[in-house]
Amino acid sequence: MTTPKRNNRLGLPSAALVGVLAAASALAAGHLAAGLIAPRSSPYLAVGNTAIDLTPQPVKSMAIDLFGTADKVALLVGMALVMLLLAVAAGMLSRRGPVPGMVLIGLVGLVGMAAAAAQDLGPLGLVAPVLATLAGVGAFDFLHRATRARAASPAERRSPENDAATPGDIDEQHAERAGGDSGSTGRRRFLMSSATVAVAAGAAGFGGQVLADRKGVRASRQAVGPLVPARRAPTIPPGADFTKSGTPPFITPNPDFYRIDTALSVPQVGTEDWHLRVHGMVEKELNWTFDDLMRRRLVEKTITMTCVSNPVGGPYISTANFIGVPLRDVLLEAGVRPGAEQVFSTSVDGFTAGTPVDALLDPDRGALLAVSMNGTPLPAEHGFPVRMVTPGLYGYVSATKWLTDLELTTWDKRTYWEERGWAERAPIKTQSRIDTPLGFGKVPAGRVTVAGIAWAQTVGIARVEVRADGGPWKDAQLADPVNIDTWRMWRTELDLSPGGHTIECRATDRSGYTQTPERVPVVPDGATGWHSVFFTAT
Incomplete structure (x- = not known):
């Protein structure tokens, strides 16, 4: 066997x-x-x-x-x-x-x-x-x-x-x-x-x-201490938002500020280790430590930032008070050579962006090397110790976080997102959004409050119109303006009968341009179209 x-x-x-x-x-x-x-x-x-x-x-x-x-x-x-x-x-x-x-x-x-x-x-x-x-x-x-x-x-x-x-x-x-x-x-x-x-x-x-x-940055952030700008941003007027009607607060709290970037883990860079190199097509190369940066003139600006990935009616838009060194001052100190077209910025994690030189040299735009956000040093997830903030341009070309290098060069040098099919230049488009009523929600029939936000950074919002069910457009009430680089809240009231309704909004900026109804996706340079919301009045 x-x-x-x-x-x-x-x-x-x-x-x-x-x-x-x-x-x-x-x-x-x-x-x-x-x-x-x-x-x-x-x-x-x-x-x-x-x-x-x-x-x-x-x-x-x-x-x-x-x-x-x-x-x-x-x-x-x-x-x-x-x-x-x-x-x-x-x-x-x-x-x-x-x-x-x-x-x-x-x-x-x-x-x-x-x-x-x-x-x-x-x-x-x-x-x-x-x-x-x-x-x-x-x-x-x-x-x-x-x-x-x-x-x-x-x-x-x-x-x-x-x-x-x-x-x-x-x-x-x-x-x-x-x-x-x-x-x-x-x-x-x-x-x-x-x-x-x-x-x-x-x-x-x-x-x-x-x-x-x-290796984190908590102690380094605490050591920065109070930052006193040479020029403070104007006080936000009480009528700058319509939060009681359903809009966001005018200033976005830091924990609520949108975050879109390529960093899987937040880079941890202390002020003692940070340095910035400004080089390329410049008369004088600059190499600064954080202390060197802090000895420059600091200014405070209220700026609304928008992500190019924001779809029509999307959430990727926020506003904060930023304190920082004017980027124009930095470039003037380095001396920009003729022929320089972009400032090629690099993050400590290797991300790159390209910002038009003329935008950063524009004295009215006021781009910053930001070190503070809403009264505190930048949170780590928002770029501590230093990031770029450039009004009027989508962040992927102008808002490099954890900044460590600025190179003056031509458009021949391609950035992270350009290599992936996004546009070379990306000015923020005039847009508006409905925040209330919520899509597919239910509201009492009769007098219905409709409210939202609109934005056209570096130009400013002049008018917002709302209509229901394809009917005539009605001008909305605008909140008090703060500056042309920030969003503007709006609201109106509509008399609606019981049943389903679709409301739309459109904004007109101070140049006279009214946002287009044509729907295009976010790629390659930002979405367009009128935001619409369907809801039921009961």
């Missing part, structure tokens, strides 16, 4: 656990190494940032439409799910032996190394993904051995039940019956090994986060 060959494959739950714990070990080790060297070199973040850079523009626009300012959270969650599936796959492929899983982990590690290299982090940027790969492969091999030792305990190998078993998985209940005390010992060894790896991964991940936080 031939004895059936013993099957020593890992059970499905055990194999999956081996893969997941090995992946966690890899990510934690990489995060710890990155915390010691450079937080952006963490493999998880490096892959995410590279994914952002390589994602086609239509997909990016769709992500913003679907998730709004939570698009980066959605990306991180999606990456976590993919990593989880790959980890489980590594375990499933390695039920008979560890090699397939180790190879898969190694391949994923190579992706992390390539992503770190693509982020231009230098040779040290590869340390974290290399250590992550080694930790993942090592943890997988260690756990696989421990699991197989548990599955093939001495008592199990002696068991008549095992000799007579048909091919299949060795599950925990069978091991208990077959192995007795030795099976319990194998199980304890497996659980101890798994717990050890889990605890080590957790400690490494926590340590990496602590180290990254120490």
Whole structure:
């Protein structure tokens, strides 16, 4: 009689656990190494940032439409799910032996190394993904051995039940019956090994986060102290908004200010480490520290910023009081050479933008190297310690955060978003939005209040009109103006019968231009069209 060959494959739950714990070990080790060297070199973040850079523009626009300012959270969650599936796959492929899983982990590690290299982090940027790969492969091999030792305990190998078993998985209940005390010992060894790896991964991940936080900017922001501009912005008049009618407050609180950028993790740059280089087509190159910048003349301006990704009626528009150094002063001190067409700005995370030189030299526009927002140093997520703010231009060409370099050059040098199909120049378009009633909402029939905002930065809003159900246009009441670089609130009242209604709005700026009804998407230089809202009067 031939004895059936013993099957020593890992059970499905055990194999999956081996893969997941090995992946966690890899990510934690990489995060710890990155915390010691450079937080952006963490493999998880490096892959995410590279994914952002390589994602086609239509997909990016769709992500913003679907998730709004939570698009980066959605990306991180999606990456976590993919990593989880790959980890489980590594375990499933390695039920008979560890090699397939180790190879898969190694391949994923190579992706992390390539992503770190693509982020231009230098040779040290590869340390974290290399250590992550080694930790993942090592943890997988260690756990696989421990699991197989548990599955093939001495008592199990002696068991008549095992000799007579048909091919299949060795599950925990069978091991208990077959192995007795030795099976319990194998199980304890497996659980101890798994717990050890889990605890080590957790400690490494926590340590990496602590180290990254120490490189944070909280203390640096607090050390900036009060900023007293040589020229303050005019006081916002009480009638500048219609919040009781449903508009936003005129000044957007910092936590509510929209955020759209390419940074998966917020760059952490302290004032003591910050520097700015102004070079290229200039008479004199400038190299400033933060203290050098603070010795310049500071001014305060109230400015409404708008994102080019804002769809018709969208939320990506906010207003703040910014304090900073006039960019015109900086360029005049450097001396702009003839032929310079754009100021090519670079962020510490590698993002680039191109702003027309003539816009920055315009004394009436008042572009800033901003250091403060609504009375406090810039929040980290809004560009601390220094960012650009340029009225009248969409942010992707004029509002570089975490600024570190300004190069005077020609339009031949292409920026981050130009390489992805967006326009070279992007003046903000005259637009308006309905804030109340809400779309598909219900309101009492009769006298209905309609309110919203309009904007035409550097020109100013002169008129807003509203109509219901395609009827005649009616002039809305405008809130008190603040300046031509800010939004303007409006409201009106309409008498509406019970049933469904569609209201539309359109704005006319001070040049006499009335916004077009033609609907165009955000690419390549901003959306246009009349905003409309459907609701029901009951």
